[in-house]
Amino acid sequence: MSIDNERITNLQKKTLSPRILVVDDEPDIIELLELTLARMGMEVSSATCINEAKALLQSHPFQLCFTDMRLSDGNGLELVKYISQHYADVPIAVITAHGTTENAVAALKAGAFDYLPKPVSLKQLRDLVKSALSLPPVKIESAEQAGANQRTLLGESESMRQLRATIDKLSRSQAAVYISGESGSGKELAAKMIHERSARYKQPFVAVNCGAIPENLMESEFFGYKKGAFTGAEKEHDGFFLTANGGTLFLDEVADLPLTMQVKLLRVIQEKQVRRLGDTQEKNIDVRIISATHKKLNQCVAIGQFRQDLYYRLNVIELNMPALREMREDIPLIAEAILEKHCQETKRPACRIKKDTMAMLKNYDFPGNVRELENILERTLALCSDVEIGIEDLQLPNQAFEITTKDTAEVTQTSVNKLQIRADHNLPLQDFLDTLEKDSIIKALNESRYNRTKAAKTLGITVRSLRYRMERLGLND
Numbered sequence: 001m002s003i004d005n006e007r008i009t010n011l012q013k014k015t016l017s018p019r020i021l022v023v024d025d026e027p028d029i030i031e032l033l034e035l036t037l038a039r040m041g042m043e044v045s046s047a048t049c050i051n052e053a054k055a056l057l058q059s060h061p062f063q064l065c066f067t068d069m070r071l072s073d074g075n076g077l078e079l080v081k082y083i084s085q086h087y088a089d090v091p092i093a094v095i096t097a098h099g100t101t102e103n104a105v106a107a108l109k110a111g112a113f114d115y116l117p118k119p120v121s122l123k124q125l126r127d128l129v130k131s132a133l134s135l136p137p138v139k140i141e142s143a144e145q146a147g148a149n150q151r152t153l154l155g156e157s158e159s160m161r162q163l164r165a166t167i168d169k170l171s172r173s174q175a176a177v178y179i180s181g182e183s184g185s186g187k188e189l190a191a192k193m194i195h196e197r198s199a200r201y202k203q204p205f206v207a208v209n210c211g212a213i214p215e216n217l218m219e220s221e222f223f224g225y226k227k228g229a230f231t232g233a234e235k236e237h238d239g240f241f242l243t244a245n246g247g248t249l250f251l252d253e254v255a256d257l258p259l260t261m262q263v264k265l266l267r268v269i270q271e272k273q274v275r276r277l278g279d280t281q282e283k284n285i286d287v288r289i290i291s292a293t294h295k296k297l298n299q300c301v302a303i304g305q306f307r308q309d310l311y312y313r314l315n316v317i318e319l320n321m322p323a324l325r326e327m328r329e330d331i332p333l334i335a336e337a338i339l340e341k342h343c344q345e346t347k348r349p350a351c352r353i354k355k356d357t358m359a360m361l362k363n364y365d366f367p368g369n370v371r372e373l374e375n376i377l378e379r380t381l382a383l384c385s386d387v388e389i390g391i392e393d394l395q396l397p398n399q400a401f402e403i404t405t406k407d408t409a410e411v412t413q414t415s416v417n418k419l420q421i422r423a424d425h426n427l428p429l430q431d432f433l434d435t436l437e438k439d440s441i442i443k444a445l446n447e448s449r450y451n452r453t454k455a456a457k458t459l460g461i462t463v464r465s466l467r468y469r470m471e472r473l474g475l476n477d
């Protein structure tokens with residue numbers, strides 16, 4: 001290579017190297033970071049105070065920033081807030097004094113990507129740089145734009161807009177997130193959004209329903225096992241933690257974890273190491289934990305059902321999902337999106353909800369939140385072949401009662417399975433509707449030889465909705 005070409009290549013390398021800003025008033029820390037980061041092929045600029053850092057941010061593009069908490073002209077948190085506000089694309093990590101977790105939590109809440117405890121461990125530093133540099137670029141998008149490619153929480157109410165903004169912010173951090181909210185309010189969807197917008201987006205998202213795992217299988221399911229670890233362990237099994245390694249582990253219904261398992265989980269989360277059953281070696285893991293439950297987790301702590309130390313670990317940042325009845329103005333938008341999606345999936349002509357019917361939907365309380373709205377609309381589409389959906393088609397709980405008692409004649413359900421439904425029963429309404437739902441599901445499952453995908457198609461609902469209905473009706477066994 002000629003000298004000129006070599007110079008050009010070096011120059012290109014230089015301009016392509018990620019540039020990192022280090023803010024600290026301790027020369028030793030600056031030197032350590034400068035040396036280590038330069039060895040990793042980064043370009044480093046350093047500042048000793050907030051004002052110097054701001055000036056550098058204005059004059060150069062940076063891909064990552066490290067800041068100490070105590071600086072001569074202010075607090076590192078100020079810089080975290082400043083960068084999150086003005087340079088949302090630049091992840092910022094705080095360097096915290098040993099044992100000061102409150103600072104770390106405050107920084108994560110203010111929008112820091114992660115924190116690095118002193119004394120700085122080189123492994124932690126390298127891992128942090130690697131994840132920070134793999135963050136996808138910040139995308140400012142409306143729910144509509146996002147809907148086209150990524151799944152998103154729909155709604156234009158103030159609470160939904162704020163929630164999406166918080167999710168975007170949380171995605172650019174490594175903090176553990178606890179999502180509270182009623183059943184069906186979108187907790188899992190929020191967790192997926194955080195993962196898909198995070199540095200871990202190319203790695204697995206593993207969702208675990210903690211309430212659905214039998215207690216005696218918990219350890220093997222979470223931590224995995226080696227072949228021969230116990231009778232029946234015929235081949236190696238990684239378990240949830242190792243499967244989610246590098247990505248996100250979503251612990252749904254976390255309040256349902258038995259206390260013995262809570263202790264083991266806490267240990268793994270704290271030590272970032274897992275040992276499979278029957279193994280002698282611990283394996284390092286790097287997993288972001290997002291947890292959720294429809295129960296009040298702080299109350300579970302108060303009555304001794306949930307360990308306080310685990311609660312603090314999981315609940316670094318809390319995200320609360322509003323109930324659908326708290327964002328009634330979003331009901332039309334969400335209902336129309338569900339209808340459109342369902343009509344497209346089942347290849348039927350587009351439908352619309354009549355005005356008075358939409359008003360009724362907006363008035364309904366939706367104890368099961370968006371999932372209930374989805375189920376109501378899917379059932380409506382299965383029963384109604386018209387393109388216009390009216391009040392009588394919806395069969396909202398109290399309204400359905402009026403229709404079935406008023407109308408003692410037989411109602412013919414032609415669109416599902418030509419089943420004749422008699423309304424002159426003596427059952428409470430919900431039990432009656434459950435019986436119908438159960439019968440239709442069992443019939444579809446029998447006809448499809450228990451193939452859920454086929455059964456769902458016959459019923460005109462999604463597999464997920466079928467699974468939910470089966471669980472609700474106790475049909476899983």
Ligand SMILES: Nc1ncnc2c1ncn2[C@@H]1O[C@H](COP(=O)(O)OP(=O)(O)OP(=O)(O)O)[C@@H](O)[C@H]1O
Nearest residue numbers: 152153154182183184185186187188189294370371
């Ligand atoms: N704001 C929203 N916009 C669009 N879809 C939504 C919204 N909220 C929830 N959903 C949809 O509602 C259904 C239920 O959501 P999800 O499973 O995330 O709820 P959840 O709170 O995790 O429920 P559970 O507590 O029962 O586990 C999903 O199909 C989800 O995509």
